[in-house]
Amino acid sequence: xxxxxxxxxxxxxxxxxxxxxxxxxxxxxxxxxxxxxxxxxxxxxxxxxxxxxxxxxxxxxxxxxxxxxxxxxxxxxxxxxxxxxxxxxx
Numbered sequence: 001x002x003x004x005x006x007x008x009x010x011x012x013x014x015x016x017x018x019x020x021x022x023x024x025x026x027x028x029x030x031x032x033x034x035x036x037x038x039x040x041x042x043x044x045x046x047x048x049x050x051x052x053x054x055x056x057x058x059x060x061x062x063x064x065x066x067x068x069x070x071x072x073x074x075x076x077x078x079x080x081x082x083x084x085x086x087x088x089x090x
Contacts, residue, residue, distance in 0.1 A: 039049060 042049060
């Protein structure tokens with residue numbers, strides 16, 4: 001009797017594992033199909049999808065690092081310039 005229950009429990013557990021694997025595989029394939037469709041749509045609109053175009057378009061490091069040099073020197077209230085205030089703190 002116990003052996004029969006263990007076999008049944010094993011079959012149920014195996015069925016749940018198989019169901020989970022099938023669910024994950026179906027989701028993966030649906031995602032790949034949707035991504036391919038979206039990429040085709042973007043390419044038809046003229047979007048560039050290569051990594052080289054993405055990095056050159058998004059990379060803002062030169063802009064960020066050149067920003068402080070383009071700012072005018074401003075006087076702080078009663079302390080002189082920012083560099084003077086920093087020098088006083090150190």
